[in-house]
Amino acid sequence: MAEIENRGGLLTGLFSRWKIVLLLVLWTLLCAISLSHSYTRLEQQLEYNLRTEGGTVFELLVLMRRWNAEHNGVYVPLTEASPSNPYLTDPQKDILSNRGQNLTKVNPAYMTRQLSEMAPTESPVQFRILSLKPLNPINKPDQWEAESLLAFEQGALMKSTLEQRLEGTFFRYIAPLITTSECLKCHARQGYQKGDVRGGLSIALRVNQRVAMVKSEKRESAVLHGVIYLLVALLLILLGRTRNTEARRP
Numbered sequence: 001m002a003e004i005e006n007r008g009g010l011l012t013g014l015f016s017r018w019k020i021v022l023l024l025v026l027w028t029l030l031c032a033i034s035l036s037h038s039y040t041r042l043e044q045q046l047e048y049n050l051r052t053e054g055g056t057v058f059e060l061l062v063l064m065r066r067w068n069a070e071h072n073g074v075y076v077p078l079t080e081a082s083p084s085n086p087y088l089t090d091p092q093k094d095i096l097s098n099r100g101q102n103l104t105k106v107n108p109a110y111m112t113r114q115l116s117e118m119a120p121t122e123s124p125v126q127f128r129i130l131s132l133k134p135l136n137p138i139n140k141p142d143q144w145e146a147e148s149l150l151a152f153e154q155g156a157l158m159k160s161t162l163e164q165r166l167e168g169t170f171f172r173y174i175a176p177l178i179t180t181s182e183c184l185k186c187h188a189r190q191g192y193q194k195g196d197v198r199g200g201l202s203i204a205l206r207v208n209q210r211v212a213m214v215k216s217e218k219r220e221s222a223v224l225h226g227v228i229y230l231l232v233a234l235l236l237i238l239l240g241r242t243r244n245t246e247a248r249r250p
C-alpha cells in the first residue's frame with residue numbers, strides 16, 4: 001500500500017498541474033516559433049526565386065544592349081514602326097543603302113523600348129529603360145525607380161519589391177546600367193564617365209500565381225502545425241488529468 005501511495009505521490013509530482021501548464025506553454029512557444037520559421041522560409045524562398053528571375057531577365061537585356069552598343073547602334077529599315085530616333089544626334093543616323101533602301105540607326109535605348117513595346121500587355125514580363133537625367137522624357141523614372149537609381153549611385157546593386165496593381169501582383173526588379181567605353185561614344189557629351197550609373201533597367205514580372213501558391217503553402221503549414229499542436233496539447237491535458245485523479249484515489 002505504502003508503495004502505491006508513494007508511486008502516486010511521485011506521479012503527482014511529475015504531472016502536477018503547474019508542470020503541465022509549463023509544458024503546455026513551452027509546447028505552444030515551440031509551435032509558434034516553428035510556424036513563424038516556416039512562414040519566413042516560404043517568403044524568403046519566393047523572394048530568392050523572384051530575384052534570380054529578375055536578375056536573369058536583366059542580364060539578358062544588358063547582353064543584347066551591349067551587342068548593339070558594341071556596333072555603336074545598328075541600322076534597320078526605316079518604317080512607320082521604326083522611325084528615325086529624334087534623340088540620337090548622329091549625322092549618319094539616316095542613310096540610304098546602295099540598293100536604295102532607307103535605313104535608320106537604332107541605339108540600345110531605342111532597341112530596348114521597341115522590344116518592350118513588342119511584348120503584349122498580358123505578357124508575364126515587362127521592362128523599360130530609365131535615367132534620372134533622361135534624354136528622352138519617356139525614360140523618366142517613377143518614385144520607386146528614382147529612389148532606386150539614387151541608391152545605385154550610393155553603391156546599391158539592385159532593388160526589388162512586390163507591388164499590387166489593378167491587373168494583379170507584380171514583382172518589380174531594378175538594377176543599374178553602368179557606363180562602359182562603348183556607351184561613351186554617344187553619352188560622353190552629357191558628362192558621363194566610365195563606371196558612372198547611366199540609368200537603370202526596370203523589370204516587372206507578373207507573379208499572381210506564385211504569390212497565391214505561397215499563400216496556400218502557408219495555409220497548409222498552419223493547418224499541419226495546428227493539428228499537431230492540438231493533438232499534443234490534448235494529450236498533455238489528459239495525462240495531467242489521469243495522473244491527478246489517480247493520485248487522489250484512496
Ligand code: HEC
Nearest residue numbers: 069072073087088107109131134135136139177183186199
Ligand atoms: C549609338 C548611340 C548610343 C550608344 C552607343 C548608347 N546609347 Fe544610351 N542612349 C542613346 C540615345 C540617343 C538615348 C536617348 C533615348 C532614346 O533613344 O530613346 C539613350 C538613352 C539611354 C538611357 C535612357 C535614359 C535616357 O537618357 O533617355 C540609358 C539608361 C542609356 N542610354 C544607357 C546607355 C548605356 C549604359 C550604354 C552603353 C552600354 C549606352 N546607353 C549606349 C544613345 C546611345
